[in-house]
Amino acid sequence: MSSADLPVLTAAQFASDQDVRWCPGCGDYSILAQMRRMMPRLGVPLEKIVFISGIGCSSRFPYYMNTYGMHGIHGRAPAIATGLKAVRPDLQVWVITGDGDGLSIGGNHLMHCIRRNMDINIVLFNNRVYGLTKGQYSPTSPLGQVTKSTPMGAIDNPLHPLSIAIGCEASFVARSIDVNIKHLAMVLQRAAEHQGTAFVEVYQNCVVFNDRAFQYATDRETKLDHVLELEHGKPLVFGKNREKGIRLNGLNPQVVMLGDGYDEQDLLVHDEQATEPSLAYLLSRLRHEDGFPEPIGVFRAVDAARYDEELNRQIQLAQANRGIGDLEQLFHSGDTWTVTENENTV
Amino acid sequence: MQLTGSQFTNASAMAGNDVATFPDFPAEIRAPKGTRAGVSGFQVQFAADEIFTPGDELDVLVAMNPAALVTNLSDVVPGGLLLVNEDSFTDKDLKLAGCHTNPLEDGSLDSYRLVRIPMTTLTRKSVEDLGLSTKLADRCKNFFAMGLVYWLFGRELTVTLEFIQAKFGDKAEIAQANERALRAGWHFGETTEIFDIGYRVAPARLAPGTYNNVMGNQALAWGLMAAARQSDKDLFLGSYPITPASEILHELSRHKNFAVRTFQAEDEIAAMCAVIGAAFGGAMAVTTTSGPGIALKSEAMGLAVILELPMLIVSVQRGGPSTGLPTKTEQADLLQVLFGRNGECPMPVLACRSPADCFDVPVQAWRIATRFMTPVIVLSDGYVANGAEPWRIPRLADLPRIPVRHPKATDDGRPFHPYSRDALLARPWAIPGTPGLMHRIGGLEKEDPTGNVCYNPENHQRMVNLRAEKVERIADDIPRQQVHGPEQGEVLVLSWGGTFGACATAVEHCLQQGMQVAHAHLRYLNPLPANLGDLLQQYRQILVPEWNRGQLRMLIQAKYLRATIGLNKIQGKPFAVQEIVDKIQTIHDCQVPK
Numbered sequence: 001m002s003s004a005d006l007p008v009l010t011a012a013q014f015a016s017d018q019d020v021r022w023c024p025g026c027g028d029y030s031i032l033a034q035m036r037r038m039m040p041r042l043g044v045p046l047e048k049i050v051f052i053s054g055i056g057c058s059s060r061f062p063y064y065m066n067t068y069g070m071h072g073i074h075g076r077a078p079a080i081a082t083g084l085k086a087v088r089p090d091l092q093v094w095v096i097t098g099d100g101d102g103l104s105i106g107g108n109h110l111m112h113c114i115r116r117n118m119d120i121n122i123v124l125f126n127n128r129v130y131g132l133t134k135g136q137y138s139p140t141s142p143l144g145q146v147t148k149s150t151p152m153g154a155i156d157n158p159l160h161p162l163s164i165a166i167g168c169e170a171s172f173v174a175r176s177i178d179v180n181i182k183h184l185a186m187v188l189q190r191a192a193e194h195q196g197t198a199f200v201e202v203y204q205n206c207v208v209f210n211d212r213a214f215q216y217a218t219d220r221e222t223k224l225d226h227v228l229e230l231e232h233g234k235p236l237v238f239g240k241n242r243e244k245g246i247r248l249n250g251l252n253p254q255v256v257m258l259g260d261g262y263d264e265q266d267l268l269v270h271d272e273q274a275t276e277p278s279l280a281y282l283l284s285r286l287r288h289e290d291g292f293p294e295p296i297g298v299f300r301a302v303d304a305a306r307y308d309e310e311l312n313r314q315i316q317l318a319q320a321n322r323g324i325g326d327l328e329q330l331f332h333s334g335d336t337w338t339v340t341e342n343e344n345t346v
Numbered sequence: 347m348q349l350t351g352s353q354f355t356n357a358s359a360m361a362g363n364d365v366a367t368f369p370d371f372p373a374e375i376r377a378p379k380g381t382r383a384g385v386s387g388f389q390v391q392f393a394a395d396e397i398f399t400p401g402d403e404l405d406v407l408v409a410m411n412p413a414a415l416v417t418n419l420s421d422v423v424p425g426g427l428l429l430v431n432e433d434s435f436t437d438k439d440l441k442l443a444g445c446h447t448n449p450l451e452d453g454s455l456d457s458y459r460l461v462r463i464p465m466t467t468l469t470r471k472s473v474e475d476l477g478l479s480t481k482l483a484d485r486c487k488n489f490f491a492m493g494l495v496y497w498l499f500g501r502e503l504t505v506t507l508e509f510i511q512a513k514f515g516d517k518a519e520i521a522q523a524n525e526r527a528l529r530a531g532w533h534f535g536e537t538t539e540i541f542d543i544g545y546r547v548a549p550a551r552l553a554p555g556t557y558n559n560v561m562g563n564q565a566l567a568w569g570l571m572a573a574a575r576q577s578d579k580d581l582f583l584g585s586y587p588i589t590p591a592s593e594i595l596h597e598l599s600r601h602k603n604f605a606v607r608t609f610q611a612e613d614e615i616a617a618m619c620a621v622i623g624a625a626f627g628g629a630m631a632v633t634t635t636s637g638p639g640i641a642l643k644s645e646a647m648g649l650a651v652i653l654e655l656p657m658l659i660v661s662v663q664r665g666g667p668s669t670g671l672p673t674k675t676e677q678a679d680l681l682q683v684l685f686g687r688n689g690e691c692p693m694p695v696l697a698c699r700s701p702a703d704c705f706d707v708p709v710q711a712w713r714i715a716t717r718f719m720t721p722v723i724v725l726s727d728g729y730v731a732n733g734a735e736p737w738r739i740p741r742l743a744d745l746p747r748i749p750v751r752h753p754k755a756t757d758d759g760r761p762f763h764p765y766s767r768d769a770l771l772a773r774p775w776a777i778p779g780t781p782g783l784m785h786r787i788g789g790l791e792k793e794d795p796t797g798n799v800c801y802n803p804e805n806h807q808r809m810v811n812l813r814a815e816k817v818e819r820i821a822d823d824i825p826r827q828q829v830h831g832p833e834q835g836e837v838l839v840l841s842w843g844g845t846f847g848a849c850a851t852a853v854e855h856c857l858q859q860g861m862q863v864a865h866a867h868l869r870y871l872n873p874l875p876a877n878l879g880d881l882l883q884q885y886r887q888i889l890v891p892e893w894n895r896g897q898l899r900m901l902i903q904a905k906y907l908r909a910t911i912g913l914n915k916i917q918g919k920p921f922a923v924q925e926i927v928d929k930i931q932t933i934h935d936c937q938v939p940k
């Protein structure tokens with residue numbers, strides 16, 4: 001059935017009958033709203049969509065979507081999704097996770113899901129703190145962050161979700177921000193349309209335990225200087241008046257003022273389809289604290305072999321080459337012998 | 347050595363004998379050669395009668411070096427035959443084996459029939475014109491020994507010659523060398539005057555039918571495939587390699603043309619979680635592991651219980667705790683699978699008693715899983731998994747059908763409740779892709795029957811009780827416990843899992859001695875058969891032999907308040923029949939007033 005044959009759904013039809021129970025002002029509300037708003041554009045019927053999550057604030061997400069869903073256990077959503085997608089390639093499978101769920105307890109599964117390139121969409125809500133357990137530091141909390149479990153400041157070096165994903169050679173990597181609603185919906189749609197594992201990091205504000213962690217990227221006054229919106233084939237330009245850009249100085253990125261001896265020709269041009277992931281990795285390492293704008297948008301979108309597709313292709317290949325399996329024949333394979341009623345014969 | 351043993355077993359089975367095997371090998375892949383730790387053994391019993399164990403004692407021992415000789419000598423009957431490769435008794439070999447004197451010469455073997463054969467020399471000679479390196483030539487000496495044993499027991503070479511062609515056919519020289527060594531061994535037996543006799547064991551009186559010689563793990567894989575077929579499901583296996591369960595993964599991976607999807611996960615947890623995902627999607631989902639894997643899977647197994655989805659968790663037990671004895675058998679994970687999860691978390695448990703039984707148990711387990719909508723545990727153990735025995739091939743038409751239903755949306759306007767229940771308390775298995783039945787499930791407590799998240803205290807108690815009662819009611823759906831022997835008497839031997847063979851043989855022996863003894867072997871460990879409590883009342887004493895410190899005993903005593911006697915062996919190897927006979931005898935003869 002093509003999408004044209006389907007009744008057009010509305011955002012409201014994607015809302016379940018459950019009350020949403022995140023804290024007032026939580027960034028999760030916006031992500032939920034953009035997901036519901038974006039979904040009808042995909043033309044996929046409600047029953048063909050499954051949201052799977054782990055544990056944490058973000059992981060309550062499946063309860064609020066009027067699709068199939070499973071609220072799993074801490075960190076394991078990618079593994080649950082992998083099993084589901086392996087046997088049901090017809091379904092559109094989403095994983096909703098957070099910085100603690102996805103990168104701490106579930107880091108292993110996230111890594112392996114991405115490298116297998118299962119056709120699954122992973123959305124990681126990054127609020128740089130543990131919310132549901134009431135305010136401990138997370139694997140994305142910056143050094144020095146003071147929390148209940150780090151009263152003198154965090155002393156372990158943070159992980160950067162997109163660098164991890166690119167390190168696992170993810171075929172689709174993107175980032176958006178909870179309050180950039182149009183951009184967020186665009187990124188989620190791109191992820192849904194990608195064939196293979198789509199990994200999306202969303203900067204999400206935790207209003208209770210880590211409020212304004214991303215203020216630099218969301219504040220009306222400063223965001224244009226601190227965020228760089230990636231566009232395929234376009235030079236890396238940013239700033240309130242689009243007066244700044246990123247160039248490569250040897251192997252290192254450098255912020256330059258346009259007109260100040262540099263023009264757009266000197267800047268790095270974004271190529272999300274580059275087979276070589278090094279530039280995407282370099283973009284994932286541009287950090288506010290190092291004086292760089294943080295890129296949002298699609299970092300990488302390439303075609304690669306998918307585990308779920310290959311798994312089913314091998315089944316078809318085996319059936320084509322060896323015929324559909326016959327249990328009687330299997331049971332009688334090897335050395336068998338027959339014992340009759342009256343005698344024992346070899 | 348494992349290959350040699352399994353070939354001889356096949357040849358014996360093909361000759362119509364009943365067979366039972368006990369492969370025994372070190373955990374290390376290439377354990378130091380020639381040392382006692384590096385000995386790889388293969389014990390096989392073959393008989394003209396029905397047998398259930400690989401035997402207590404050895405009538406014939408083939409020892410390829412001093413370490414193999416000294417580590418197994420205590421199991422050889424006095425007067426037993428020792429076939430020894432005398433070429434490997436150099437000073438260096440003796441030192442590696444920790445022998446201060448040469449047992450071939452120091453008189454320590456006087457009570458046995460010792461046959462010294464220069465197997466290395468003879469093997470090299472048999473292949474010398476093939477131009478193989480000495481190293482490759484020496485690898486053929488197991489085939490020489492095999493040929494000799496084939497002659498001794500009048501076995502046909504045909505099966506093994508075909509095997510050599512199939513296995514080494516693409517390396518013509520190796521195939522030829524192995525064939526030569528095999529024939530040289532046979533001819534050596536035939537032409538030398540070392541052996542005064544050859545042995546002929548008549549075919550066993552097995553039930554009519556066509557037989558295949560199966561190993562436990564292989565039969566278990568086939569049982570899973572049969573269960574999938576009988577329920578019209580595709581089989582999904584999510585597994586992580588672990589001894590002694592990996593062969594199930596290997597076997598199933600070969601059968602992609604049966605639409606078997608195998609997924610080697612990144613760890614045990616992922617394997618379990620992938621199985622939960624596949625079960626949600628409507629597949630027959632199975633994971634296979636051993637005790638350490640169950641430990642890692644436990645949290646996800648709890649999720650499976652609260653989700654009330656059907657799936658199988660197969661645990662092939664090994665020696666523990668921790669890494670323990672990976673290649674040795676034990677049955678010390680019964681309490682782990684019953685109780686090793688947080689919260690009130692009941693799960694049905696079945697156990698396989700023998701290699702052939704590994705075919706039937708998963709079929710029954712899957713029937714229960716789908717009928718009651720619950721994950722089910724299948725226990726096996728290293729002894730059962732690696733052992734082999736004749737398996738009467740069933741006709742597919744004789745296997746039970748396993749009907750599975752997935753609901754469709756109704757037009758009555760009533761909302762779909764994923765935790766509504768049928769008469770058995772099973773909930774509907776509604777799968778993604780079904781229009782109108784969209785629902786969310788998860789690890790948080792469910793509201794009865796909507797499945798919505800619910801923290802209400804009374805609801806929690808109701809749901810805990812429902813999950814428990816559902817599993818308890820399975821007792822009404824499984825066969826009553828049978829006993830072998832008199833329905834009343836002095837001693838009941840109550841056993842489960844891989845101890846079956848030794849217990850059955852011991853009880854049979856005691857019955858022939860005129861003792862009032864019977865045997866009940868449990869396949870269903872949770873719930874226990876409904877008549878078990880009454881049955882236990884019919885005997886003065888209950889003996890529970892186990893390869894643990896008394897785990898079934900603890901359950902029986904707690905559930906039925908019935909004192910029992912344990913016989914507990916935790917040595918990584920099975921019971922000798924005599925050990926159980928002796929214990930029965932002691933209990934039987936100890937006349938305590940009731």
